[in-house]
Structure formats: structure tokens, C-alpha cells
Amino acid sequence: MVNVGAQTPEQGRLAQDFVRFAVEAGVLRFGEFxxxxxxxxxxxxxxGLFDDGNKLGRLAEFYAKALLASGIEFDMVFGPAYKGIPLAATVAVELARQGRNVPFAYNRKEAKDHGEGGTLVGAPLKxxxxxxxxxxxxxxxxxxxxAIIRAAGAVPHAVAIALDRQEKATENGQDVAHSAVQYVRQQLGMEVCxxxxxxxxxxYLSQKGGGAEMSAHHERVxxxxxxxxxxEGSSS
Incomplete structure (x- = not known):
């Protein structure tokens, strides 16, 4: 299994650039939520606030660079409805631009009852x-x-996400020792990038200038x- 837990210097710089971009774009916000x-x-x-062409294009670039740096192997991209649909499409475009052309597909929430029918759109899952x-x-x-991928006869191999919150998941309303990312890695046997x-x-918050406000954000986070x-010792 590829070790995507330990960052290389290149991955560390990419992560800091992404956090900065997300904050400046207003996608990553501080307060009480x-x-x-x-x-x-x-x-x-x-x-959802990556809501114009420039922001979405830059987001796709970050995904593509992180995936290529991770060493994770995959044959195609799948975007779960709904947020995953534009993500899969733009990431596939960016991967092709960076020399890694792969098919992509996505699902509908409801099966289409006319035309080609079904719940899957795009390249066949394989x-x-x-x-x-x-x-x-x-x-x-x-x-x-x-479940969708396996039903189509393909192999669910990896998941790419923008931000790993590295916090305990909940089961039946109770905190558990592992995060959702750790569950996918350890229990489902899949790579996560x-x-x-x-x-x-x-x-980022510890290194960012900005005085008392930024310091307060850091303390609360x-x-x-x-x-x-x-x-973290079990997160990779």
C-alpha cells in the first residue's frame, strides 16, 4: 500500500499552498460552525464555494498534483453525486493536461427512465x-x-479528498477512536489521498502573520x- 500519510517536502508545500488558496477564496472559514x-x-x-471557473480550475490542479505526487495507481475517476460530479470532471481534465489521461464517470441520484437509462453516466466503470x-x-x-463500483464489476481502489479533518468519526451518536479516513484505509483497504x-x-495558522486574530484562530483550532x-500514528 502506498504510504500517503508521510509528506514529502513537495507535498508539504502543496498542502500549504492549498490551505492559503482555500482561505483566500473564502472556502475555508473561521468562526463557530x-x-x-x-x-x-x-x-x-x-x-461548494469553489464557485467560478478560476477557483474550480485551481482546485482541480491541486487534486491532480496531489494525486500524481502520492504514487497511487488508478485506471479511471468516479464522482459521486452531487458534489463529486464537477470534481471528477475537472480533475480528469487537469490530469489529462498534466499527461495522465483517464476516463471518468459519475452517478445520478435517481435512475433515468428514458434514453440510455440507468444511474451511471460517462465511461464504463472498470x-x-x-x-x-x-x-x-x-x-x-x-x-x-x-457499492456502485463493485456492482459494475470494477474495483474501488482509492479516494481523493481536498481536506482530511483528522478527527474522530461517530457511530450511533458516539465518538470512536478512528477518523473516517482511517476507517476507509484500514477497514475498507483503500488508499486515501x-x-x-x-x-x-x-x-499555516502558526506561520501566518496577522496578529491577535490569527493567533486566536490557531488556539481554537x-x-x-x-x-x-x-x-496520527494510525492514520497512514
């Missing part, structure tokens, strides 16, 4: 499939994608990590 798990988080990552999504909170979307992690965000963070 309620997560799906019901926690009050001091930061929020909303990939070989080792890379799932592209924004974040992974509980691994639910990944499991749904895995994240452009950046919570640790990268903390490094660090306190959140200390409360909900997972053991």
Missing part, C-alpha cells in the same frame, strides 16, 4: 477506480460509491484538535 456530528467546530470547509470527493465526515458517501489535513491548517483529533 456545527458539524454533521453535532460538534461546534472553529473552522468550516465548504467546497479497473481500479478513484473516487473524488471534497471531504469525508463519516465515510457514508465512500461506502455508497464502493488528501490535498491537505488539519495538521497542515494548524501549521488546536483546542478542537486536542479534543476530537485522532492518533
Amino acid at each position: 456545527k458539524t454533521k456530528a453535532g460538534r461546534m467546530s472553529p473552522y468550516f470547509f465548504n467546497a 479497473g481500479r477506480v478513484l473516487i473524488v470527493d471534497d471531504v469525508m465526515s463519516a465515510g457514508t458517501a465512500a461506502r455508497e460509491s464502493i 488528501a490535498i491537505a489535513t488539519l495538521a497542515d491548517l494548524l501549521l 488546536l483546542a478542537y484538535r486536542q479534543r476530537y483529533g485522532v492518533n
